[in-house]
Amino acid sequence: MPTEDASREPRDSARESGPSDEKLGGFDVERVRRDFPALHQAVNGQRLIYLDSASTAQKPRAVIDALLGYYERDCANIHRGVHTLSQRATAAYEAVREKVAAFLGARSPTEIVFTRGTTEAINFLAHTLGKLHLREGDEVLITGLEHHSNLVPWQLVCKERGARLRVIPLDAHGQPRLEALSSEELLGPRTRIVAMSHAGNALGTLLPVAEIAARAKAVGALVVIDGAQAVPHVPVDVESLGCDFYCFSGHKLFGPTGVGVLWGRKEHLAALPPWQGGGDMILSVAFAHTEFQEPPHRFEAGTPPIAEVIGLGAAIDYVESLGRSAIARYEEQLFAHGREALSRVPGLRFFGGGSRVPVLSFAVAAIHPHDVGTVLDQQGIAVRTGHHCAEPLMRHLGVPGTVRASLSFYNTTDELDALADGLLAVVRMFG
Amino acid sequence: MSAPLSVLYQEFLLSHSTKPVGRGPLPTATHAATVRNPLCGDQVTVRLRMADEPEASIVELRTEGEGCAVSLASASLVVTSCEGRTKEFATQLAASVLRACDAKQPLSDAELFDARALLGVREFPSRRRCATLPWEALLSALSASSAPKTTSQS
Numbered sequence: 001m002p003t004e005d006a007s008r009e010p011r012d013s014a015r016e017s018g019p020s021d022e023k024l025g026g027f028d029v030e031r032v033r034r035d036f037p038a039l040h041q042a043v044n045g046q047r048l049i050y051l052d053s054a055s056t057a058q059k060p061r062a063v064i065d066a067l068l069g070y071y072e073r074d075c076a077n078i079h080r081g082v083h084t085l086s087q088r089a090t091a092a093y094e095a096v097r098e099k100v101a102a103f104l105g106a107r108s109p110t111e112i113v114f115t116r117g118t119t120e121a122i123n124f125l126a127h128t129l130g131k132l133h134l135r136e137g138d139e140v141l142i143t144g145l146e147h148h149s150n151l152v153p154w155q156l157v158c159k160e161r162g163a164r165l166r167v168i169p170l171d172a173h174g175q176p177r178l179e180a181l182s183s184e185e186l187l188g189p190r191t192r193i194v195a196m197s198h199a200g201n202a203l204g205t206l207l208p209v210a211e212i213a214a215r216a217k218a219v220g221a222l223v224v225i226d227g228a229q230a231v232p233h234v235p236v237d238v239e240s241l242g243c244d245f246y247c248f249s250g251h252k253l254f255g256p257t258g259v260g261v262l263w264g265r266k267e268h269l270a271a272l273p274p275w276q277g278g279g280d281m282i283l284s285v286a287f288a289h290t291e292f293q294e295p296p297h298r299f300e301a302g303t304p305p306i307a308e309v310i311g312l313g314a315a316i317d318y319v320e321s322l323g324r325s326a327i328a329r330y331e332e333q334l335f336a337h338g339r340e341a342l343s344r345v346p347g348l349r350f351f352g353g354g355s356r357v358p359v360l361s362f363a364v365a366a367i368h369p370h371d372v373g374t375v376l377d378q379q380g381i382a383v384r385t386g387h388h389c390a391e392p393l394m395r396h397l398g399v400p401g402t403v404r405a406s407l408s409f410y411n412t413t414d415e416l417d418a419l420a421d422g423l424l425a426v427v428r429m430f431g
Numbered sequence: 432m433s434a435p436l437s438v439l440y441q442e443f444l445l446s447h448s449t450k451p452v453g454r455g456p457l458p459t460a461t462h463a464a465t466v467r468n469p470l471c472g473d474q475v476t477v478r479l480r481m482a483d484e485p486e487a488s489i490v491e492l493r494t495e496g497e498g499c500a501v502s503l504a505s506a507s508l509v510v511t512s513c514e515g516r517t518k519e520f521a522t523q524l525a526a527s528v529l530r531a532c533d534a535k536q537p538l539s540d541a542e543l544f545d546a547r548a549l550l551g552v553r554e555f556p557s558r559r560r561c562a563t564l565p566w567e568a569l570l571s572a573l574s575a576s577s578a579p580k581t582t583s584q585s
Contacts, residue, residue: 044433368499370471371440374558378433387472400472400497429440430500 027330032322033410035060046380049415054201054229054359054406055384057254059315066314067256070307077303079280093306096313097296103316104246104263105237111269113296114309117260118228119149121247122195124262124299125224128272129193130157133222138163139190141221143207144170144396145200148389150226154195163192168212170396173353174203181215191221198230198246202388202402203352204359206230213242222268228252232408233331233357235324244268250308255315259308262299269295276301327409331358337413338405341420346427351402358407361388364423367430369401375429379422439551439558440500447548448500453510457493464571465496468560473498475506477568487518494568499561501552506565508546513569522573525566532562 033039036058041048050058070092076085078093097109106112115121134140140154144167158165166186168176176196181187187194194216199206213223223243227236231248238246245268250259264272274281274292278301283291292298319327335358342348347365364372373385386401387394394401405419457463460478467474475496482488492514494506513521527541534553543550549562 368497370473370499370558370561371501374439374555375436378436386470391472394472430445 027326027409029330029410029412033412035062035318036410037061037064039410043380043382044378046378049379049381049411049418051405051407051411051415051419052382052384053232053408053411054204054252054357054404056251056257057232057408058410059254059256059311060318062318063255063311063314066311067307070310078306079297089306089310092310092313093304096309096316099313099316100261100263103236103320104261105239106263107239108266110294110296111263111266113262113264113269113299114304115247115260115262116258116305117249117251118226118247119153119249119260121245121260121262122150122224122226123153124275125195125245125247126153126157128275129222129224130161130163131273132271133192134158134161134163136162137190138192139166139188140164140193140195141166141168141186141191141216142194143168143176143196145174145176145202145205145207145390145393146195146197147201147226147228148391150195150197151392154193164190166191167392168196170393174200174205174351174393174397175354176207176212178208178211181212187215187219187221189219191216191219193224194221195224196226198225198227198236198241199233199357200352200390200393201229202359202390202393202404203361204229204356204406205352206234206355206357209243210241217242229357229359232319234328238263250312250315253312253315254318255312256305256308259305259312261312264295266295269299272299274298274301278302280304322409330409331407334358334407334409334411334413334416335360338407338416338419341413341416342423345420345423347431348423351397351399360405360407361402362405363399363402364426365431367426369403371430372403372423372426375426376419376422379418379425381419381422383419435551435554439555441548441551443545444504444548444551445500447504447507447511451494451503451507451510453493453507453514454495455493456495457491459491460493462572462575464568464575466564466568466571468564470557470560471499473502473561473564475502475565475568477506477509477565477572479569479572481518489513489516489518489521494565498564499558501549501558501561502564505546505549505562508548509565509569512544512546518573521569525570525573528566529563529570532559534559 038058074088076089078090097112100112101109155165169180171177198209216223224245225243227246227248232253244265246263251257281293281298281301338360349363351361369385384404457478459480461481463478465476478493479489480491482490492510528546530536532552552558552562
């Protein structure tokens with residue numbers, strides 16, 4: 001994972017050995033890029049440079065083929081039919097549950113619940129944990145860098161239950177100020193739930209989640225981690241993080257949209273009431289009473305996103321085939337190259353610091369991010385501009401928004417040099 | 432620079448964005464409205480002082496708020512186009528600008544005066560609201576009751 005510590009960044013040696021990306025950590029990026037059909041297109045007459053993977057990642061051929069395979073051969077509902085297609089679909093769907101459990105270091109596949117995405121997972125938790133644990137005067141603690149999806153659901157449930165939403169403040173680099181946990185009595189006997197990102201979406205900040213989780217557990221709070229931005233970049237082991245719930249989205253992990261994962265400790269999932277009612281989550285139904293399934297099926301009402309779950313399985317296989325540590329090493333060097341390339345743009349100011357996933361979040365002089373984004377798009381360069389669904393963080397930074405280039409292992413150093421050139425053109429135009 | 436880009440960021444528009452006219456507060460405002468673009472978080476406040484009937488003209492017009500080059504220029508054009516004009520003129524012009532910036536609508540021959548410079552957004556659907564936000568705020572302010580009132584629309 002990239003850090004601010006320049007002495008550890010091998011960027012000089014990487015540069016001296018030439019711009020050849022094959023040499024970056026022995027990672028054959030050109031071969032990898034061939035697996036992603038969408039990368040090979042022209043946009044506005046220029047070759048596409050996709051630097052918005054934190055919004056959604058591009059999909060490898062293996063994922064697209066898995067979706068096609070389900071629809072062309074195994075298309076049937078799951079857990080319902082005795083016929084062969086339904087059995088095939090059920091087996092493929094449930095196999096992904098085992099795959100995800102192994103991917104997260106979970107003890108059992110029964111700890112894996114499929115959702116529509118991270119947002120739905122957090123809303124599910126806010127609703128059910130809120131009902132179960134939040135009383136008047138209780139507190140939910142989040143951090144100042146949360147995506148709206150890990151803020152608004154808690155705000156809603158706090159209001160409903162008469163609980164108080166508290167926030168760990170940030171320092172100038174956008175890192176949470178842990179000393180405030182005790183100095184401002186943010187964490188204490190009233191704290192029922194601590195919900196935080198593993199990595200922030202706007203600046204890529206990696207949070208010290210294990211440390212915060214340990215302190216939260218010490219006061220008896222439940223710990224929820226939003227892993228949407230971390231899972232594509234860093235190996236995750238939920239047991240060693242010490243959390244109670246962890247969630248992520250398939251589409252940021254090179255999988256399809258419309259599917260996400262919620263991991264929860266068996267004992268916590270078992271205690272949660274049903275959320276949505278419907279088919280597939282019941283044991284028996286009568287007008288007077290319904291017996292519910294055990295987790296995880298209790299929480300998967302209705303026909304789930306079957307194709308998408310199967311596609312997510314293919315995405316995990318793909319990521320594992322590249323190797324998560326090889327990905328992390330390559331991305332670290334890519335990030336270092338990007339920092340250096342962009343530092344030749346006059347007036348460019350980076351936001352964020354410390355340990356990060358490969359996200360370059362910046363402003364160019366006083367030029368509005370939207371203007372930067374439009375001019376880059378005309379050069380085929382896709383970046384995200386704006387508040388990144390993290391308005392409280394933008395207010396903390398004192399900017400209306402930032403330009404965010406979020407990197408993935410299919411990006412190259414050449415593309416980051418082109419981004420720097422594109423930004424120089426922006427400066428010429430508005431500077 | 433690509434052709435659509437040079438139309439969007441034409442010199443006239445850039446000159447309005449770098450030296451916007453009529454930015455600042457208006458303590459004597461009789462009408463005001465704030466409109467926010469949830470997509471980018473930018474917001475524009477339009478404040479105006481209306482003369483008493485029967486003329487119903489906009490004596491003073493000021494805008495405030497953060498924004499990109501397009502929205503700053505657009506706010507400036509609201510001021511230069513509508514200050515000193517009647518409520519009826521401003522309402523009609525604002526409605527014409529909103530329609531003209533929408534690429535899904537055919538371009539009519541409604542007179543837009545200097546606000547013509549905003550039509551570059553027709554090639555950039557994701558930037559349409561940057562151009563329309565100040566005009567939406569103007570319309571909202573004009574339709575507000577005479578007490579200075581702030582409304583928020585998303």
